[in-house]
Amino acid sequence: MDVAHILQKMKIGDAADSCCSAFRRIHERLELEAAPEEQAFILGETAELLSLAPLHWLFPEVNADLQGQYLGLVNSFTRYAALPLCDTDSGTLPAKSYEDIPAKAQAVSAVLLALSAQIQKALEHQNRPDIRSLVRTLAPSFCIFSVTHLQEQPWSSAASRNSARELLTSAVALTGSRSVQELLSGEPEEGQKGLLGPVLDTLQPELTKESWKRNQAVKHVFSWMLVQVERPCLTEYLEKVFPTSLLISDDYRTENKVLGVHCLHHIVLNVPAADLRQFNRAQVLYHALFSHLHTSEAILIQIVLPCLLDLLSILEKPLVSSGLPRKRNRFDNVLRHILTYMEMEHKLDLRRVYAKNLVLFIERMGIVIIRHLKRLERVIVGYLEVSDAPEEKARLSILDALQKTLQIAWPRMEKRMGSLAQSLLRFLVDISSESLPTPLKEQLMSQASHCLLLLDHCSKGKLQTLLRELDSSCLPEPVLKCIQKITAAPLCP
Structure with missing residues (x-):
C-alpha cells in the first residue's frame, strides 16, 4: 500500500505530493475530530503511513517549517492521550477518570515508535544535520510523554508502561546517548547539552503555582527527570528546579510534601554548597524543612530528617x-x-x-x-x-x-x-x-x-x-x- 492510498483512506489524498501538507491536514483532522473512534483511526493510519512512507518523502529537506509540522503533529498525538485536568484543590481525580488513558497511550506510542524507527533509518543512511536537528526538536516531547506513562500510576497499565519504556529507549538511541542520564545531562566534557533544559522549559507552564495541580502527572514527570541528573550538570538548572521543588513540598497533601522533599534532597546532594548558599537558598530551604518536623506523618519525617541533616552540613x-x-x-x-x-x-x-x-x-x-x-x-x-x-x-x-x-x-x-x-x-x-x-x-x-x-x-x-x-x-x-x-x-x- 503506497502513501497516496493511505492518505486517500484518511480522506486527505490531495496532500500526497508533500509530507508537510499531509502532516498539516492530519494535524487539523485530529484536532477537529471529536469522536474517539475516529481519532483512534487517524492514529492507526498515521502509524501505517509513517511505517510505509519512503524516507525521501518523509524527510525531503527538514527546514524550520517541516520541523514545526513534525513537532505540532507529535504534540497533537500526545494531547490525545493527555490526562483529564483536575479543577479541585486536591489535585487528584478518581481512578475511573483515567480508565481510557492506557489504551490511548499505547496508540500514541505506536505512532511515535513508527516515526522514531524512520528517523533512525534516515540517520543510518544519511546522517544529515537537518535530521539530527529534528531529533533534538522532537526528543523532549518523546521524553515527557514516555515518562508520563512509564510510572506505575492510575493512568497506566502494564502494556502502556512497556510501550512508554520502549519509546524512551528509542529516544535515547536516536540522540546517540548511552543512557537516560546521558540523554538528560548531556556530555559537558564534549560540549554536548542534555535535554533537561528543553524538557523543563516545556513543563514550566504546567508547573506554576496556579497550574501544577491540574495535571496529576506533571509533578511525577518533573521529579523523575530531576533525579536522573546529578552533579555537576544539575547546577546549571538550579534556578529552574529549586523553586518548583519548594512549591511541591509546600503543599498541604502529605504525598506532595514527600515528593517535593525528595526532589529537594536530590538538589542538596548534587549542587555545590556555594550555589545553595547563594541568594539564601539554603536558609530558605532550612526553614521549609524545619516546618515539616511538626508533622505526625512517619513517611514525611523519614524523608525530611536525612535531607535536613545533609543541608545542615552545608549551612x-x-x-x-x-x-x-x-x-x-x-x-x-x-x-x-x-x-x-x-x-x-x-x-x-x-x-x-x-x-x-x-x-x-x-x-x-x-x-x-x-x-x-x-x-x-x-x-x-x-x-x-x-x-x-x-x-x-x-x-x-x-x-x-x-x-x-x-x-x-x-x-x-x-x-x-x-x-x-x-x-x-x-x-x-x-x-x-x-x-x-x-x-x-x-x-x-x-x-x-x-x-x-x-x-x-x-x-x-x-x-x-x-x-x-x-x-x-x-x-x-x-x-x-x-x-x-x-x-x-x-x-x-
Missing part, C-alpha cells in the same frame, strides 16, 4: 574549624526538637523513624552531643522500655544510638552509669522472657551487652564491680551469660 561550618568553645547552631536546634518529640511520641512507626535517624545525627554532630546528654538519656531509657515487636526496629536503633553516644561522649558517661546500666539490665531481662525469633533476640541481647561493656570502659571498670555483686539466682540464664561475658572482659588501660 554550618565543619566542627574541626569552628573553634572552641563551640557555639550552638542549627544542628543543636534540630536535635533538641527531635528529642522533644521523641520523648512525647507514642506511635510506633514514628518512634522507629526517629530512632533510626537519631543515630545519624549523633554521628554527624560528634562530641558536641554532650550538650544534649540529659534529654538523650531520658529518650534512650524510655525507648528501651517499649517494645515495637515483631521486628524491634526502634529498640535496635536506640541501642545503636547509645553505642555511638558512649563511644563519642565517653568522658561524660561515667556519671550516667547508674541509670543506663539499670535500664540495660532491665531490658535484658525483658528480652529474655519475650517470645521473639531467636536470631532477633540474640541480636538485641548482644547489642545491649556491648553497650554495658562500653559503659564499663567509660566507668574504668566500676560497672564490672557492681555486676559481680548481683544475685545470680534472680537472673534468667541468658542474662547471666551476658553479665559473665562483661565481667570476664579485660579492663581498659
Whole structure:
C-alpha cells in the first residue's frame, strides 16, 4: 500500500505530493475530530503511513517549517492521550477518570515508535544535520510523554508502561546517548547539552503555582527527570528546579510534601554548597524543612530528617574549624526538637523513624552531643522500655544510638552509669522472657551487652564491680551469660 492510498483512506489524498501538507491536514483532522473512534483511526493510519512512507518523502529537506509540522503533529498525538485536568484543590481525580488513558497511550506510542524507527533509518543512511536537528526538536516531547506513562500510576497499565519504556529507549538511541542520564545531562566534557533544559522549559507552564495541580502527572514527570541528573550538570538548572521543588513540598497533601522533599534532597546532594548558599537558598530551604518536623506523618519525617541533616552540613561550618568553645547552631536546634518529640511520641512507626535517624545525627554532630546528654538519656531509657515487636526496629536503633553516644561522649558517661546500666539490665531481662525469633533476640541481647561493656570502659571498670555483686539466682540464664561475658572482659588501660 503506497502513501497516496493511505492518505486517500484518511480522506486527505490531495496532500500526497508533500509530507508537510499531509502532516498539516492530519494535524487539523485530529484536532477537529471529536469522536474517539475516529481519532483512534487517524492514529492507526498515521502509524501505517509513517511505517510505509519512503524516507525521501518523509524527510525531503527538514527546514524550520517541516520541523514545526513534525513537532505540532507529535504534540497533537500526545494531547490525545493527555490526562483529564483536575479543577479541585486536591489535585487528584478518581481512578475511573483515567480508565481510557492506557489504551490511548499505547496508540500514541505506536505512532511515535513508527516515526522514531524512520528517523533512525534516515540517520543510518544519511546522517544529515537537518535530521539530527529534528531529533533534538522532537526528543523532549518523546521524553515527557514516555515518562508520563512509564510510572506505575492510575493512568497506566502494564502494556502502556512497556510501550512508554520502549519509546524512551528509542529516544535515547536516536540522540546517540548511552543512557537516560546521558540523554538528560548531556556530555559537558564534549560540549554536548542534555535535554533537561528543553524538557523543563516545556513543563514550566504546567508547573506554576496556579497550574501544577491540574495535571496529576506533571509533578511525577518533573521529579523523575530531576533525579536522573546529578552533579555537576544539575547546577546549571538550579534556578529552574529549586523553586518548583519548594512549591511541591509546600503543599498541604502529605504525598506532595514527600515528593517535593525528595526532589529537594536530590538538589542538596548534587549542587555545590556555594550555589545553595547563594541568594539564601539554603536558609530558605532550612526553614521549609524545619516546618515539616511538626508533622505526625512517619513517611514525611523519614524523608525530611536525612535531607535536613545533609543541608545542615552545608549551612554550618565543619566542627574541626569552628573553634572552641563551640557555639550552638542549627544542628543543636534540630536535635533538641527531635528529642522533644521523641520523648512525647507514642506511635510506633514514628518512634522507629526517629530512632533510626537519631543515630545519624549523633554521628554527624560528634562530641558536641554532650550538650544534649540529659534529654538523650531520658529518650534512650524510655525507648528501651517499649517494645515495637515483631521486628524491634526502634529498640535496635536506640541501642545503636547509645553505642555511638558512649563511644563519642565517653568522658561524660561515667556519671550516667547508674541509670543506663539499670535500664540495660532491665531490658535484658525483658528480652529474655519475650517470645521473639531467636536470631532477633540474640541480636538485641548482644547489642545491649556491648553497650554495658562500653559503659564499663567509660566507668574504668566500676560497672564490672557492681555486676559481680548481683544475685545470680534472680537472673534468667541468658542474662547471666551476658553479665559473665562483661565481667570476664579485660579492663581498659
